Amino acid sequence: MENVVDIVSALAEPIVETHHFxxxxxxxxxxxxxWYLRLYIDKPGGITIDECALVSDELSEKLDDIDPDPIPQAYFLEVSSPGAERPLKKEADYERAVDHYxxxxxxxxxxxxKAFEGTLxxxxADELGLKINLKGRMKNLVIPRKNVAKARLAIKF
Known part of the structure; x- marks a missing residue:
């Protein structure tokens, strides 16, 4: 049986793509x-609250039409922007993040x-290259992808 995330992703993807998000x-x-069902959507230039509401309304209708209900327990549906520190999940996310902090x-x-911040x-497929500031000196670091638990954009202070 498919899990909730897979079912919702399959339903949401065409809705999101229709709006070019x-x-x-x-x-x-x-x-x-x-329980919270959270979707993070984006587009170049950022996503608006109205666009999040649009996707939420359309997805909610699709979820209500499925029988049997794939999510039997009560939950809150939240659709939002991933924010300035958006996670890097897909290969395209990593490629877009090159030259970013x-x-x-x-x-x-x-x-x-166990964690590093720097410019990607x-x-x-096998490695990430990162330029980090180590005690005032810039150093190039190569991180094996199999060792990466999570990655996200970061704000440099």
């Missing part, structure tokens, strides 16, 4: 006593650290 991520999470979290320590300089 990008489906960045879908998550179905339990927080406190409530990013935060990369690792599964295991590398050079004594290169991306391929």
């Amino acid at each position: 990008e489906l960045v991520d879908v998550e179905f999470v339990h927080e406190g006593k409530s 990013v935060h990369v979290s690792l599964y295991q320590k590398m050079n004594g650290e 300089t290169a991306v391929n």
